Amino acid sequence: MVTQRAIPLHRRIRAAIEAKILSGEWPPGTRIPTEAELAATYDCARMTVNKALTDLAADGLIERRRKSGSVVKRPVLQSAVLDIHDLKAEVEAAGFTYRYTIATRKIRQATRADCERLQLAKPVPVLALSCLHLADDRPFCWEDRLISLAAVPQAQDATFIHQSPGAWLIGEVPWSAAEHRISAVSADASLAALELAPGTPCLAIERRTWDAEQPVTHVRLIYPGDAHALVARFAPSKAG
Template identity: 60%
Template sequence: MDQGRDITLHQRIVNDIEGRIVSGEWPPGHRIPFELELTKAYDCSRMTVNKALTQLAKAGLIERRKKSGSFVTQPQAQSAVLEIHDIAAEVKSLNLAYSFSVARRAKRKADADDNRRLELQPGSSVVEVVCIHHAGGRPFCLEERLISLATVPEAEDADFANLPPGAWLINQIPWSSAEHRIQAVAAGGEAATLLDIARNTACLVVERRTWSNVGPVTHVRFTYPGDKHALVARFTPAS
């Protein structure tokens, strides 16, 4: 077979399979046709097909299982509902460059809403941090976080310039319990501006509270444009 044609066919197979996965035609768990089937369909060598599937596997789009074939993987920009997920790892799993920036940071007395969100005592102080997480230079997630200074006094001097608040907190204090709340919302003015999306764009919001043995640690609200993120939970039947 002509080498130029072989290269063209290899890329055509990659593009065709990737297109079907991205469009949703082949959902997560779907079995990709076997190598022999693809060889016949594209009238090419098995080596060409193998090279295409290897490229797709390296990109994280498919999973190759010995003796079983190749299957569409779950989207990598997913997080388990019951896990404390790492946004940087999510972005990097998409093969995109990760970065973050702090839009606002302030220490202040907790107001009534802060007290409700963190179950604080009257007169408590908090640090409020608003960050934008970027994927490939584009806004990926808005993080709005409150940190209790009664539980984490070190947060008063932290500027979070080099480490996102979530990662910083994990290094500072172990959490003993957490609560997640998930909802769909329409992007408001500030969120739309910081995420560079149209106002009222459908978004997925994950709110989380964590506690340590000392007391409430943090309340955080993550806002994702609706097409940027998904949540998944795995569970077993109740005994």
């Protein structure tokens, strides 16, 4: 039997901190005691504590900051690339409380840029929306969306009080085809709601959907790059 004393001290310190994080006692954003404080608690050298914290950072449980110390890191959330996902379901699946706010809402005749985004043959009335999605009241995703009112006239009167525009569309409008485009962008003034420093890497997902041949919506979702990942599951091709 392996006794507690036989386990190296840095691993015991790591396990103790990990247990507090995984149990929720130390939620994301919690400041970890300093190396000096932990060394005093465990009556050991700071080098031993440093090794424990380095291991926790390597496993993505904490973030080490040069001047402000270490904090519990938010888990990296995942989106399915080959599916139209519900942001609320993503956030709640990770154990966070979901909320969203509508920043702007405007009905207009489609501009040239709108026609390009929706791939419209000619201008039609569109609903332009921008929303901020939050996880535990922290910015999670910025949404910039166009909805063709020629395809979805009922969107003009939708309040989106109880459902975000994306969730409302999933339940309201059939779609027959979708296109995803994934890219990297840098945070700028247009993404101020995400509370990121200018130049911070972000992940951009653009999605366009159709009902038969009729464009329905185009949405651009922007995530902080260090807090989100994309996954896709697929099988080998049977061709040949």
